[in-house]
Amino acid sequence: MYQNALDLxxxxxxxxxxxAAVTKKLGxxxxxxxxxxxxxxxxxxxxxxxxxxxxxxxxxxxxxxQLGREYMHSGxxxxxxxxxxxxxxxLAKDILDREAESVxxxxxxxxLALARTHLAGHATHRPTGEVRPVIESGILEELIDLYCDLLxxxxxxxxxxxx
Numbered sequence: 001m002y003q004n005a006l007d008l009x010x011x012x013x014x015x016x017x018x019x020a021a022v023t024k025k026l027g028x029x030x031x032x033x034x035x036x037x038x039x040x041x042x043x044x045x046x047x048x049x050x051x052x053x054x055x056x057x058x059x060x061x062x063x064x065x066q067l068g069r070e071y072m073h074s075g076x077x078x079x080x081x082x083x084x085x086x087x088x089x090x091l092a093k094d095i096l097d098r099e100a101e102s103v104x105x106x107x108x109x110x111x112l113a114l115a116r117t118h119l120a121g122h123a124t125h126r127p128t129g130e131v132r133p134v135i136e137s138g139i140l141e142e143l144i145d146l147y148c149d150l151l152x153x154x155x156x157x158x159x160x161x162x163x
Contacts, residue, residue, distance in 0.1 A: 020050035024063060031066070037076035044070065057095050062104060064092035068111050072118070085115045101156035109149060 027043030030036055044067050051059040068088035074080045089111045096105040 016050050016054050020047050020054060020056070020059065023047040023050065024059075024066075027063075027070075028066065031070050031074075034075050037070065037074045037079040040070055040074075041067065041079060058099070061092040061095035061108070064088045064095070065104065065108050065111060068092065068108075068115070072111065072115050082115050082119050086112065086119070089115060101160060 023043045024047035027040045027047060030040035030043060044063055048060060048063045048067070051063060065088065068085045071079065071081045071085035071088065089108055092108045093105075093112065096102070096108060099105070
């Protein structure tokens with residue numbers, strides 16, 4: 001159904017808001033069902049372009065966060081790429097840092113911390129097989145900063161929006 005709507009809007013031209021919403025939903029559906037990870041990424045990249053063209057910064061940040069999640073958790077190893085995940089999480093963070101504290105902001109920090117933690121596990125092993133201390137690599141300090149900032153942001157969001 002969504003694909004048919006997208007095809008029709010592409011044929012007609014315009015309809016950027018509708019196309020942005022549908023491509024985001026299709027990308028999210030492909031991610032959640034774990035099917036065709038490459039199609040999920042393609043749809044999310046289309047949603048990103050449409051929202052950038054519309055100037056919808058909040059949705060651009062959301063899609064960057066979703067792309068980060070896809071690159072970090074994809075069941076398809078050809079898609080999984082922690083460097084790209086970090087790039088998208090950082091882009092989302094940069095946008096959200098200009099706005100009030102929010103749950104999506106906290107989620108971006110969770111994504112950053114998880115991706116960085118994953119990379120820390122790989123960065124602590126040298127090609128020679130020698131284990132390099134995490135403290136030497138500077139990653140531990142970065143992780144502590146990320147987790148502290150995450151905690152602060154979550155607390156600020158809870159204070160601003162009590163249940």
